[in-house]
Amino acid sequence: MNDVHLITITVNGRPSEVAVEARRTLADVLRHDLGYTGTHVGCEHGICGACTVILDGEPVRSCLIFGVQADDATVETVEGLAGDDGLDALQESFSEQHALQCGFCTPGFLMLATALLRANPEPTDDEIRDAVASNLCRCTGYQPILAAVRQAADRAASPDTAGSEGNGWGVWEPHVDVPREAEQPGGQ
Amino acid sequence: MTGGVEARAPAGERRWIGRSLSRVEDHRHLTGGGSFVDDIAIPGLLHLAFARSPHAAARIEAIDAEEARATPGVEAVLTAEDLSALQRFVPMLNRPDFVPVETPLLARDRVRHVGEPVALVVASTPHAAEDGAERVRVTYERTDAVASIDAALAEGSPAVHDDAPDNLLLDAVFKDDPEIDGVLDGAALVVEATFRSSRVTAVPMEARACLAEWDGRTERCRLHSSTQVPHIVRTSVAGLLGLPEHRLRVIAPDVGGGFGQKCVVAREEVLTCIAAQAVGRPVKWVADRQENLVADFQGHEQRYEVRAGFTEEGVLLALDAQVLTDVGAYSNHPFTCGVEPLMAAAELLGPYTVRHYRCRTRAVATHKTPMAPYRGVARPQLVLVMEGLMQRAARRLGIEQSEVRARNLIPDDAFPYTTAAGLRIDRGSYGESLARCVDALDLDAFRERQAAARREGRLLGLGLSCFGERTGYGTEAFEQRKMAMTPGYDIAQLALDPTGGITLSVGTASHGQSHETTLAQIAAEALGVHPTVIDVRQGDTDQSPYGWGTFASRSMVVSGGATRKASLRLADRLKHLASHLLEAAPEDLELRDGAVVVRGSPSHSVTLADIGRIAYLEIHRLPAGEEPGVEARATFDPPGTFSNATHGCIVEIDPDTGAVAFDRYVVVEDCGVMINPMVVEGQVRGGVAQGIAAALYERVVYSDDGQPLTTSLMDYLVPTASEIPPVEILHLETPSEHSETGAKGMGEGGTMGAPACVVSAVNDALAHLDIELDGLPILPEQVLTAIQRARA
Numbered sequence: 017m018n019d020v021h022l023i024t025i026t027v028n029g030r031p032s033e034v035a036v037e038a039r040r041t042l043a044d045v046l047r048h049d050l051g052y053t054g055t056h057v058g059c060e061h062g063i064c065g066a067c068t069v070i071l072d073g074e075p076v077r078s079c080l081i082f083g084v085q086a087d088d089a090t091v092e093t094v095e096g097l098a099g100d101d102g103l104d105a106l107q108e109s110f111s112e113q114h115a116l117q118c119g120f121c122t123p124g125f126l127m128l129a130t131a132l133l134r135a136n137p138e139p140t141d142d143e144i145r146d147a148v149a150s151n152l153c154r155c156t157g158y159q160p161i162l163a164a165v166r167q168a169a170d171r172a173a174s175p176d177t178a179g180s181e182g183n184g185w186g187v188w189e190p191h192v193d194v195p196r197e198a199e200q201p202g203g204q
Numbered sequence: 205m206t207g208g209v210e211a212r213a214p215a216g217e218r219r220w221i222g223r224s225l226s227r228v229e230d231h232r233h234l235t236g237g238g239s240f241v242d243d244i245a246i247p248g249l250l251h252l253a254f255a256r257s258p259h260a261a262a263r264i265e266a267i268d269a270e271e272a273r274a275t276p277g278v279e280a281v282l283t284a285e286d287l288s289a290l291q292r293f294v295p296m297l298n299r300p301d302f303v304p305v306e307t308p309l310l311a312r313d314r315v316r317h318v319g320e321p322v323a324l325v326v327a328s329t330p331h332a333a334e335d336g337a338e339r340v341r342v343t344y345e346r347t348d349a350v351a352s353i354d355a356a357l358a359e360g361s362p363a364v365h366d367d368a369p370d371n372l373l374l375d376a377v378f379k380d381d382p383e384i385d386g387v388l389d390g391a392a393l394v395v396e397a398t399f400r401s402s403r404v405t406a407v408p409m410e411a412r413a414c415l416a417e418w419d420g421r422t423e424r425c426r427l428h429s430s431t432q433v434p435h436i437v438r439t440s441v442a443g444l445l446g447l448p449e450h451r452l453r454v455i456a457p458d459v460g461g462g463f464g465q466k467c468v469v470a471r472e473e474v475l476t477c478i479a480a481q482a483v484g485r486p487v488k489w490v491a492d493r494q495e496n497l498v499a500d501f502q503g504h505e506q507r508y509e510v511r512a513g514f515t516e517e518g519v520l521l522a523l524d525a526q527v528l529t530d531v532g533a534y535s536n537h538p539f540t541c542g543v544e545p546l547m548a549a550a551e552l553l554g555p556y557t558v559r560h561y562r563c564r565t566r567a568v569a570t571h572k573t574p575m576a577p578y579r580g581v582a583r584p585q586l587v588l589v590m591e592g593l594m595q596r597a598a599r600r601l602g603i604e605q606s607e608v609r610a611r612n613l614i615p616d617d618a619f620p621y622t623t624a625a626g627l628r629i630d631r632g633s634y635g636e637s638l639a640r641c642v643d644a645l646d647l648d649a650f651r652e653r654q655a656a657a658r659r660e661g662r663l664l665g666l667g668l669s670c671f672g673e674r675t676g677y678g679t680e681a682f683e684q685r686k687m688a689m690t691p692g693y694d695i696a697q698l699a700l701d702p703t704g705g706i707t708l709s710v711g712t713a714s715h716g717q718s719h720e721t722t723l724a725q726i727a728a729e730a731l732g733v734h735p736t737v738i739d740v741r742q743g744d745t746d747q748s749p750y751g752w753g754t755f756a757s758r759s760m761v762v763s764g765g766a767t768r769k770a771s772l773r774l775a776d777r778l779k780h781l782a783s784h785l786l787e788a789a790p791e792d793l794e795l796r797d798g799a800v801v802v803r804g805s806p807s808h809s810v811t812l813a814d815i816g817r818i819a820y821l822e823i824h825r826l827p828a829g830e831e832p833g834v835e836a837r838a839t840f841d842p843p844g845t846f847s848n849a850t851h852g853c854i855v856e857i858d859p860d861t862g863a864v865a866f867d868r869y870v871v872v873e874d875c876g877v878m879i880n881p882m883v884v885e886g887q888v889r890g891g892v893a894q895g896i897a898a899a900l901y902e903r904v905v906y907s908d909d910g911q912p913l914t915t916s917l918m919d920y921l922v923p924t925a926s927e928i929p930p931v932e933i934l935h936l937e938t939p940s941e942h943s944e945t946g947a948k949g950m951g952e953g954g955t956m957g958a959p960a961c962v963v964s965a966v967n968d969a970l971a972h973l974d975i976e977l978d979g980l981p982i983l984p985e986q987v988l989t990a991i992q993r994a995r996a
Contacts, residue, residue, distance in 0.1 A: 051245070103231070111227065114227070120240065145925050153409065158925035
């Protein structure tokens with residue numbers, strides 16, 4: 017229990033030294049030792065993926081990696097996505113497509129999709145679905161998450177299609193397959 | 205009812221209501237800036253873990269906490285002995301047919317379900333607390349457990365509670381039409397069937413969590429809790445602690461989903477406060493997923509034994525129902541274990557015009573985790589029953605299933621319609637939504653496709669479900685249920701600040717439903733300002749007016765109604781103040797673009813920022829006697845209003861594996877005026893996903909001796925993006941006469957309609973094999989077995 021190790025870990029470009037009990041997970045280290053609480057822990061057994069971060073370029077469940085395994089590693093978390101000029105394309109797409117409701121699983125999906133789009137900038141719909149199926153969301157029914165990743169990939173492929181107002185209050189276009197019909201049956 | 209004139213204006217004339225604004229909530233969640241309970245770090249924080257019962261039923265002979273206390277890092281261990289001074293936690297329903305039972309905060313002499321808390325351990329780290337909890341030595345003497353409805357009702361079975369020797373915590377004859385037996389005897393077709401729904405659990409991605417601290421300076425307790433109902437938690441926890449309520453502040457920060465599981469008060473919320481008081485330091489407890497799956501509230505385990513009489517034309521004449529609900533070991537507070545049984549009895553008939561009704565409904569205690577409201581609350585099950593009856597009648601009478609439904613739905617000229625159960629249903633688009641859904645799926649073309657597929661050995665099916673969704677339950681609805689507290693109304697408070705910013709404080713507590721955006725849209729509509737001007741405050745009992753939180757699809761109707769009423773009052777106050785400054789009569793003024801403007805003379809105006817500054821900082825500029833400040837407050841307590849929808853889907857069953865795959869899923873929904881269509885569609889999609897989960901994947905499994913077998917997300921199958929299909933959504937709009945904005949609630953409809961729709965489609969695919977499945981979930985092996993039996 018007092019088996020403590022000193023590790024060096026670089027999170028979002030910032031190196032830190034942390035004394036870590038051997039049994040603490042990477043999620044513990046990020047959240048509680050370093051204060052990157054954007055990474056959420058949803059199951060602690062590697063199923064839900066809420067704790068997904070990018071470790072040396074690969075998406076991992078930070079609940080399944082011990083902190084000591086991340087010695088000398090480079091980690092990217094949700095806190096590192098937005099740049100000085102605001103949200104990145106994926107974050108904007110998540111908002112525009114209503115791909116988040118309670119927001120708890122969102123950082124995991126963002127990191128998962130970030131890694132996907134780096135490895136495969138022009139994924140097919142099936143490839144997006146395969147990747148997104150790694151994680152669990154209980155609010156959205158997934159379709160908006162798929163749409164958000166699709167949109168971010170498409171915008172990266174043809175940047176001039178980006179149309180976000182970027183103010184957090186942009187008007188969202190419903191992505192229904194059947195046109196909306198506002199009627200008042202039965203008279204009114 | 206007072207109508208929201210602006211809100212009811214045709215869609216094109218509404219400024220903010222009806223627009224799919226992206227959410228003000230999003231930025232913090234997208235950047236890792238959300239603050240959930242476990243994200244809160246404060247100096248001196250200690251951590252709490254529970255020692256929980258490994259047995260479903262046992263007597264506690266002894267508890268030895270010495271080894272736990274000696275564990276490195278452990279600061280304190282508490283057992284029931286340490287809680288003797290506290291009030292008893294006894295959820296109440298004021299009905300003679302209800303048996304109140306105590307929920308011990310920590311088990312005393314008996315445990316009644318696996319996961320029941322027996323001791324709590326406070327330590328310097330979460331790991332040390334868990335080490336300590338493992339070392340609490342409890343000597344149990346196991347006793348026989350009842351882990352199913354049948355086991356609990358069997359002759360001579362052990363009683364979960366001494367006060368309920370027959371294991372019935374509620375046994376109510378809800379309605380007993382004296383003519384029903386005669387009507388059933390004379391019916392052309394009588395369908396007898398039993399419908400079952402497995403126990404499921406909400407699995408919010410954030411499990412329950414609490415952080416309690418006692419402030420020595422103010423002698424107050426502050427409880428952060430992942431809850432849907434901060435004020436109910438305050439009232440209940442303060443009551444149990446024997447505190448005046450003003451000495452307890454409850455804060456629900458960002459909450460990672462609830463779905464009903466967090467709309468009841470949990471023992472852990474009280475115990476975390478007690479632990480913090482005992483050790484004199486802040487204490488945090490965060491449930492892990494196993495605790496969430498084993499020990500947190502579950503639901504939907506129901507059985508309906510029904511007898512239904514139809515005419516030859518498929519018109520449903522009479523329904524005789526026996527409803528049994530496995531409520532687990534204890535009642536929940538404040539809804540009690542009556543929530544599912546009573547909902548079932550009151551709302552079983554749905555949107556169908558059956559006139560003869562009898563229903564006996566029972567809450568059966570078992571040695572399982574307690575039940576609480578879970579999205580839908582008995583309605584996914586009762587929709588399954590009614591749609592199953594419609595489908596059976598269609599099959600037996602040789603009528604297309606959509607036609608049988610059409611013949612039984614409330615006709616357009618019959619609103620408001622009072623059901624045989626006494627429920628008053630306001631205007632909806634029941635027939636229209638069914639017709640649209642059938643059109644969208646192109647039923648006739650599908651029947652041809654289905655026949656052709658069958659000739660190739662492929663199994664295609666089309667499913668439908670029609671339902672009304674009662675929302676915005678007011679005080680009256682909860683009084684009729686005989687609840688001890690009646691969480692019907694809500695309050696909204698608005699204040700303009702000296703810079704023109706507007707704060708809207710409400711008693712509801714959004715945890716994914718987007719109220720920071722949608723309530724601002726409602727206020728902005730009435731106040732003629734951009735929604736970003738309005739800052740919505742919720743989830744903090746020190747900042748919000750007393751309110752009942754967010755559950756039962758109530759917030760947009762109740763809190764939205766209060767918001768609109770308060771906004772109109774604030775508008776009047778603004779006009780009154782502006783009338784001094786503009787030297788114009790208030791009735792000649794209107795609010796537009798952040799200013800009060802003289803109608804027809806736009807250059808004569810005063811901005812809200814100017815009014816704010818003057819009303820607070822330069823009150824001398826107003827006539828003597830004018831009160832400073834710009835505030836308004838309103839309450840709203842609606843009678844309830846029904847959304848409606850028809851779900852339709854087309855599935856294909858793999859005859860070799862029994863797996864069900866979706867070809868299409870269509871929802872035609874009518875929730876009245878949509879405040880934000882994007883958010884409405886998000887609720888529909890998420891609800892459908894949970895409904896499909898209950899239809900095909902999820903079930904909490906217990907062994908015969910009450911051991912939970914689905915204790916991880918490897919056993920309890922929450923579906924992923926691979927399983928959930930795209931949902932096509934069509935909107936109809938029948939504005940509610942019972943809400944201030946014309947909106948109806950709609951947070952649960954997706955979950956209510958989807959299970960019945962999927963079952964209907966599976967049965968349609970297997971109709972030629974004479975297969976009728978009637979339980980949830982439908983697992984591949986059941987489909988396969990049914991096919992093999994049919995072909996044998």
